[in-house]
Amino acid sequence: MKIRDDGLVIYDEKSQRMADxxxxxxxxxxxxxxxxxxxxxxxxxxxxxxxxxxxxxxxxAGSAAGLAxxxxxxxxxxxxxxxxxxxxxxxxxxxxxxxxxxxxxGSRSQFETEVRVRFPTPNEYTSWSLTPLDxxxxxxxxxxxxxxxxxxxxxxxxxxxxxxxxHGMVDTPKKFSMADLKRFPAVTRxxxxxxxxxxxxxxxKPTQKTVQGTHGLLSTSEWTxxxxxxxxxxxxxxxxxxxxxxxxSDAAVMTRSIPMEKMLKxxxxxxxxxxxxxxxxxxYPLRLLLPGYEGNTHIKWLRRLEVSDKPFMTREETSxxxxxxxxGIARQFTMEMEAKSVITFPxxxxxxxxxxxxxxxGLAWSGRGRVQSVDVCVDGGQNWRPAQLNVTPEPVCTVRxxxxxxxxxxxxxxxxxxxxxxxxxxxxxxxxxxxxGSHGPFGSIYxxxxxxxxxxxxMGDVTNVHA
Amino acid sequence: xxxxxxxxxxxxxxxxxxxxxxxxxxxxxxxxxxxxxxxxDLSKYFAIPADGAGLPPGSGTAxxxxxxxxxxxxxxxxxxGQGNPAKGIGGDRLLGGRGTLxxxxxxxxxxxxWPYATTLFDYVKRAMPLSAPGSLPDNDVYAVVAxxxxxxxxxxxxxxxxxxxxxxxxxxxxxxxxxxPRPELxxxx
Numbered sequence: 128m129k130i131r132d133d134g135l136v137i138y139d140e141k142s143q144r145m146a147d148x149x150x151x152x153x154x155x156x157x158x159x160x161x162x163x164x165x166x167x168x169x170x171x172x173x174x175x176x177x178x179x180x181x182x183x184x185x186x187x188a189g190s191a192a193g194l195a196x197x198x199x200x201x202x203x204x205x206x207x208x209x210x211x212x213x214x215x216x217x218x219x220x221x222x223x224x225x226x227x228x229x230x231x232x233g234s235r236s237q238f239e240t241e242v243r244v245r246f247p248t249p250n251e252y253t254s255w256s257l258t259p260l261d262x263x264x265x266x267x268x269x270x271x272x273x274x275x276x277x278x279x280x281x282x283x284x285x286x287x288x289x290x291x292x293x294h295g296m297v298d299t300p301k302k303f304s305m306a307d308l309k310r311f312p313a314v315t316r317x318x319x320x321x322x323x324x325x326x327x328x329x330x331x332k333p334t335q336k337t338v339q340g341t342h343g344l345l346s347t348s349e350w351t352x353x354x355x356x357x358x359x360x361x362x363x364x365x366x367x368x369x370x371x372x373x374x375x376s377d378a379a380v381m382t383r384s385i386p387m388e389k390m391l392k393x394x395x396x397x398x399x400x401x402x403x404x405x406x407x408x409x410x411y412p413l414r415l416l417l418p419g420y421e422g423n424t425h426i427k428w429l430r431r432l433e434v435s436d437k438p439f440m441t442r443e444e445t446s447x448x449x450x451x452x453x454x455g456i457a458r459q460f461t462m463e464m465e466a467k468s469v470i471t472f473p474x475x476x477x478x479x480x481x482x483x484x485x486x487x488x489g490l491a492w493s494g495r496g497r498v499q500s501v502d503v504c505v506d507g508g509q510n511w512r513p514a515q516l517n518v519t520p521e522p523v524c525t526v527r528x529x530x531x532x533x534x535x536x537x538x539x540x541x542x543x544x545x546x547x548x549x550x551x552x553x554x555x556x557x558x559x560x561x562x563x564g565s566h567g568p569f570g571s572i573y574x575x576x577x578x579x580x581x582x583x584x585x586m587g588d589v590t591n592v593h594a
Numbered sequence: 595x596x597x598x599x600x601x602x603x604x605x606x607x608x609x610x611x612x613x614x615x616x617x618x619x620x621x622x623x624x625x626x627x628x629x630x631x632x633x634x635d636l637s638k639y640f641a642i643p644a645d646g647a648g649l650p651p652g653s654g655t656a657x658x659x660x661x662x663x664x665x666x667x668x669x670x671x672x673x674x675g676q677g678n679p680a681k682g683i684g685g686d687r688l689l690g691g692r693g694t695l696x697x698x699x700x701x702x703x704x705x706x707x708w709p710y711a712t713t714l715f716d717y718v719k720r721a722m723p724l725s726a727p728g729s730l731p732d733n734d735v736y737a738v739v740a741x742x743x744x745x746x747x748x749x750x751x752x753x754x755x756x757x758x759x760x761x762x763x764x765x766x767x768x769x770x771x772x773x774x775p776r777p778e779l780x781x782x783x
Contacts, residue, residue, distance in 0.1 A: 249684030446707050
């Protein structure tokens with residue numbers, strides 16, 4: 128075990144650059160939000176929709192409600208995924224828009240501005256973007272805000288030409304069209320997906336300012352598709368089959384080896400997400416869904432499953448998604464995402480307007496099953512009290528929790544702690560580092576599931592801290 | 595009113611419906627969807643495990659690979675495999691780093707960290723170069739693999755890499771990996 132006295136590590140050049148660039152990217156994103164008027168009263172954090180200046184910002188140029196400025200110019204100001212419409216002074220005194228005038232597919236309100244933010248890897252084709260957890264409500268992630276991680280860009284695939292091949296140690300190798308796959312009985316289940324790199328900047332010191340930066344590689348959807356078990360019977364598994372290679376149809380031709388035990392336990396071949404086809408960024412038209420496994424294994428644009436009696440030792444499962452411990456030995460096939468939670472309100476870069484009541488809320492999840500309970504602590508780890516679970520825990524699905532808090536105006540440290548149904552309790556960062564070593568962003572960077580701490584100062588400013 | 599007679603009629607209807615649904619909704623474990631395929635349908639696919647199964651014909655040497663590398667790889671990975679962090683590029687460092695894995699600043703490269711040479715062949719053939727994935731002929735893939743392994747002093751400069759020699763290469767960090775020990779017992783003290 129090597130833990131340096133000063134608690135810090137020497138960043139190698141690449142790691143230092145990545146960390147620095149992520150900090151700068153987040154700063155740029157926040158500056159943009161502020162330019163757009165998102166600072167203001169919404170830095171209250173709590174009532175962003177009540178912020179008059181925010182409501183006005185998008186259309187400041189045409190603030191006379193469409194009287195000034197061309198619609199074309201204003202349309203460019205609509206946030207991604209939204210369409211600009213003139214805002215009447217009184218919507219009860221003017222006919223609204225016609226039914227299905229949007230062409231039959233709706234868009235979000237022009238007043239909703241949250242977006243994914245890309246991690247500033249030098250190359251935008253092999254990169255990732257983070258879900259704005261601080262702006263999200265409820266338990267599911269909007270499909271358009273589901274985090275992304277691509278290794279060779281997002282392919283465009285015509286489902287009419289897409290085929291899944293299942294072969295290897297099977298009795299009857301087969302290919303399945305999307306139409307074939309949709310004829311099988313399907314299941315619909317809610318599951319989170321978390322990238323094992325979620326929080327990789329946070330091991331040594333608090334780096335990101337917002338919960339989008341610290342925890343945004345987490346998203347939850349309702350998924351629909353065929354159980355692998357159904358397909359397995361269709362092709363017939365041979366004796367001795369113990370692993371399955373899954374391969375994507377993107378430029379990375381992404382491959383991972385998955386234990387057969389997992390494939391037959393709960394693996395799904397999904398084509399549906401939140402009531403419609405899965406998004407291109409999520410693997411359209413077909414994705415492997417492995418509840419609780421690290422995100423990289425959920426192969427997107429799934430085109431091939433090869434049944435084998437051994438893992439294939441692909442690049443991702445040897446040199447990339449492995450956990451290098453302080454002793455120089457790496458853990459391999461570290462698949463499960465362990466119990467974790469985070470407070471999303473109040474969270475980093477928010478500001479509480481003053482002492483009084485706040486409904487602390489956040490998300491908890493575990494790759495090993497249901498969330499059993501969540502505790503919240505407002506005094507930096509002294510007294511843990513049970514939070515309320517706002518939804519019924521489902522297997523390997525996030526749970527929205529809340530905790531009523533009367534802030535007395537004094538500095539406070541807010542933390543949450545998840546216990547899953549196995550009895551595993553979310554550890555502290557100190558505990559994890561004591562086990563895995565403090566050996567930097569090029570060492571054990573994955574699977575950070577430590578308790579997150581947010582500090583609230585006397586002014587109500589909320590910051591990311593290690594406590 | 596729900597008279598006994600109507601009740602009997604209703605009950606009879608329930609029985610009929612139940613019988614009908616039992617007859618129509620037969621539970622199945624095989625559906626017969628999908629189309630059987632043969633070897634010809636699989637020719638474009640590959641995944642090379644550590645024993646080298648599925649390695650294609652062909653061969654290459656470090657000398658040949660030096661040119662392949664310069665033409666196809668150096669722009670992103672540096673002329674000596676040192677990596678290129680420039681914006682829009684971001685190619686990984688490929689060489690060096692031996693002996694650093696247990697240090698405070700580990701350097702993970704093909705040379706220092708990749709446990710199998712077969713993985714390098716698989717990955718280059720599969721996904722490199724980034725802007726033209728899967729474009730290198732098998733001989734070029736063997737050659738550039740030989741070049742990198744030779745530069746890393748894992749093989750001799752004269753060693754040709756092919757389906758028979760590549761799986762026999764022992765990478766420096768071959769024994770550097772252990773199965774996932776989690777849940778970590780230390781968390782149950």
